[in-house]
Amino acid sequence: MYLRQIWTIAAKDLRSEMRTKEALNASVAFSMVILILFSFAFDQAEDLKGLLGGLLWLAYAFAGALVLNRSFARELQNDCLDALISSPAPPSAIFLGKALANFALLMAVELISLGVFAILYDVRLSGKLGLLSLVMLLATWGITVIGTTFSALTVNLTMRELMLPVLIYPFLIPVLMSAMILTTDLIAGVPIATNLVWLRVLVAFDIAFTAVTVLYIDVVLVG
């Protein structure tokens, strides 16, 4: 029953987004623009290889905020959030359903952007995609959990589009730092074994924040 409720909410969010493509189109376009602007800005940089992970994850983080902003804002129309909260679905199932949908959307944006990134910055991804995918999955889940939580917290604020990024980026520092270092080193061909500590940071962050949010999300949604 619990898993069915999570899946129902995730499927609902994905279906709604696929029909409007509001967040997806905006996020992909924004990510492309950032990557193109960075490519101009750092064209003459001496150690561009050392910046690649940072550039990629900054683009993901900025573009991802557009997807995350829509998550609970989607429920404001017609007061749908009331119908969800008054249903038997536990607040944690509502949260996890929304987080799953956000995760799928963010991964889609990231995969599209990754192809453009590889072309613009002349990065060869062959042989590195497996580990890079692992880093993307772990870091994206971290971004998703924090972003979905703060999307619920800021849903009734008039300045929520501004407030969400302001609130989530400080919390995302461990995730972004780990992802940037791991991605830079993976692209440079540094063995992952030398960076296991950053992989552990990602795993610990994901577990800790998912557990805390699942336990306390009812306070956010119901008060």
Add this chain to the structure above:
Amino acid sequence: MSLALEVAGVYKFFGDFPALRDVSFKVAPGSVVALLGRNGAGKTTLLRIMAGLSQPSQGSVKVNGAEAREAGTRRRIGVLGHSISVYDELSAHENLTMFGSLYGLDDAGKRADAMLDRVGLGRVRDGLAREFSRGMRQRLAIGRAFLHDPELLLLDEPFTSLDDKAIAVLQTMLKEMRDRGRTVVMSTHQLREAMELSTHVTFIQRGEVAYDGERQDEMLKDTSWLYRTYGDN
């Protein structure tokens, strides 16, 4: 016999402002309660607490003896609020199937089809809610609230801004609920409709219960009698 609903000593503060003050009343199974009061009296606040959408600052609400926020309790409650609470980007059938799944209905798709026929939307089951007229969207919202055959139905001004077809659909479904021994609590300003349907009346005045009891004959004959007798103006 356990009570369908028991509101005990409920207070709700918004900052220092007491929206509800020591609200207590009991509702027996099969009752239809008209929750009356002027704008700002606290009816919506009280209904939101009963529906588990808000926590009381003090006091408790029990449905069939269980806390309103328990998942098992919420499965027994149907809520129709001010807003329609349906998704514009989903079809009528997808909306009802989605809510059916959340309520744990095994035959959510079939129940959705049957409900759409009942509210007169069977022919447009695959149409997106955003393409519907206002009246059709309201009938879809009624279908959503009744879909899981709730034992307790909480309605917040259900007749407001409904078109004549939606009013007829809602009245028919409420009468069926009453005849089947289901419990209904509805806040409304449509006194004529409320008095005809209700068995009990709870009158809220500035966050306090001013009257709680059976519907009197005087209320049916003269809908403003209650306000004149128990109101402060």
